Amino acid sequence: MIECTLSEAAQARCLTIRGELTIASVTDAKACLRATLVDLIPGSLALDLSKLTEVDAAGVQLLLCMTRSLHAAGMAMNVQACSDSLINTAWELDLADEQGCLGVPYQTLVEVPA
Numbered sequence: 082m083i084e085c086t087l088s089e090a091a092q093a094r095c096l097t098i099r100g101e102l103t104i105a106s107v108t109d110a111k112a113c114l115r116a117t118l119v120d121l122i123p124g125s126l127a128l129d130l131s132k133l134t135e136v137d138a139a140g141v142q143l144l145l146c147m148t149r150s151l152h153a154a155g156m157a158m159n160v161q162a163c164s165d166s167l168i169n170t171a172w173e174l175d176l177a178d179e180q181g182c183l184g185v186p187y188q189t190l191v192e193v194p195a
Contacts, residue, residue, distance in 0.1 A: 135166050
């Protein structure tokens with residue numbers, strides 16, 4: 082099961098995604114993200130991806146599509162936190178490095194697999 086939460090505090094918005102983001106859940110995740118982000122006004126957004134328990138290539142593809150769509154709509158993003166599962170999968174797909182994940186910079190530098 083996937084859960085998407087958008088929170089706001091002191092003009093800082095944060096999207097938290099929890100659960101498994103795999104081929105088995107990607108359809109539900111897409112619907113969850115659409116419902117959560119449908120009325121989002123361009124500005125800045127932090128992504129908390131630390132609660133993702135399992136991520137495969139289909140999950141990375143959905144996240145990549147989401148970040149590219151948000152960027153095209155004028156959203157400035159940073160990754161506030163990232164799960165080991167996401168970093169490992171994105172690293173294997175050459176979509177993560179010391180500076181960011183899925184084309185989005187980390188808020189603070191993280192360790193990536195060697």
